[in-house]
């Protein structure tokens with residue numbers, strides 16, 4: 001089988017690796033950028049987090065989005081100009097927030113996240129180095145009621161494998177002394193032993209190297225303009241220079257750009273961009289770098305050490321189409337939030353040692369990725385991972401490759417099947 005993959009982010013590269021591992025000899029990846037992992041997979045939250053797999057449509061969230069119209073400090077922000085592109089998508093988003101669906105979608109994400117993280121040691125053994133630390137993460141809670149609610153929810157997921165420990169503020173500070181200045185603002189924490197941290201971009205670079213060594217062709221600077229099909233079956237693709245590339249199967253892993261490529265084949269992929277921001281700080285060596293990955297449930301951000309000398313704060317969601325401009329108000333907001341977690345790191349880091357970034361999470365309305373075949377023969381999807389694309393990358397690649405090669409999938413595939421959207 002000759003397979004062409006569109007997109008060299010976490011999703012595309014992971015799929016390429018898994019296909020190659022299953023003996024598919026002819027795999028090519030087409031990427032419009034000059035290298036791998038340069039879009040959404042570049043400076044994300046750096047966290048593999050089976051602890052945080054809930055879709056974003058918790059009951060009531062759409063009302064919150066509407067209330068926050070125009071509020072630059074809101075964790076989730078809807079821009080009015082993006083509304084038309086979100087109409088049908090938004091209705092499904094709201095429908096999926098019914099409690100039973102929300103729980104089912106959370107469980108689907110949890111299964112895939114745990115499966116995915118379990119695949120990572122094999123990749124490290126194969127030589128992919130991404131500054132990995134399996135030291136767990138802390139979710140901070142700032143009031144007693146939120147702490148209790150977080151614990152109750154985590155306990156409800158425990159039968160599905162969610163592991164956690166409730167910690168006091170003293171325990172949290174003992175693990176991460178850099179939290180001492182804000183200890184008085186905290187009510188407690190959940191410690192999540194299964195979470196890991198690591199540099200997603202480093203992972204993409206390492207995986208791309210491994211793919212090249214394994215004979216996978218990586219075509220950079222190659223913008224896929226359209227898919228080719230004959231008698232209803234996909235037969236190849238056409239790049240920006242008008243060159244035609246034959247194949248037996250195409251995998252769309254082009255994040256929120258996937259819908260544009262699928263549309264001419266009659267498939268309306270429900271994947272929309274949800275813009276997020278990160279700020280990476282390189283504090284001076286005299287400022288001790290926090291060692292533990294943190295989430296803050298009240299502030300809706302993650303603060304994660306990256307490599308040996310950087311700290312990254314990431315979060316916020318903005319529905320504003322494919323706009324990738326860096327909004328200074330959103331960056332300032334991240335700084336203010338960081339000041340409530342690690343005030344000293346922020347104070348001691350000069351502006352010149354802070355790197356802002358923004359990326360577009362590919363979001364599906366039910367919050368569960370699209371993995372598997374479509375009703376168009378030869379066309380497969382591996383996209384729509386939203387805020388979970390790093391956590392679920394490797395497992396998604398394995399699941400897709402099993403489906404494509406006729407192997408028995410290691411996790412139940414229908415929950416991720418594009419068919420649930422009649423695709």
Ligand SMILES: Cc1cc2nc3c(=O)[nH]c(=O)nc-3n(C[C@H](O)[C@H](O)[C@H](O)COP(=O)(O)OP(=O)(O)OC[C@H]3O[C@@H](n4cnc5c(N)ncnc54)[C@H](O)[C@@H]3O)c2cc1C
Pocket residue numbers: 006007008009010011012030031032033036037038039040041042043044045046047048049222223224225253254255257258275276277278302314315358359360361362382383384385386387388389390391392
């Ligand atoms: C602020 C932020 C923080 C995040 N934090 C985390 C986290 O801590 N943990 C986690 O699990 N996830 C996190 N995520 C989500 C995660 O980063 C994404 O889900 C993941 O990167 C998506 O990977 P992808 O391969 O689907 O997309 P991308 O990395 O965007 O890859 C798609 C690729 O397709 C290419 N492409 C598009 N169109 C074409 C075309 N026509 N021809 C050729 N190439 C094309 C693009 O150039 C791009 O390289 C975060 C996201 C953001 C924005």
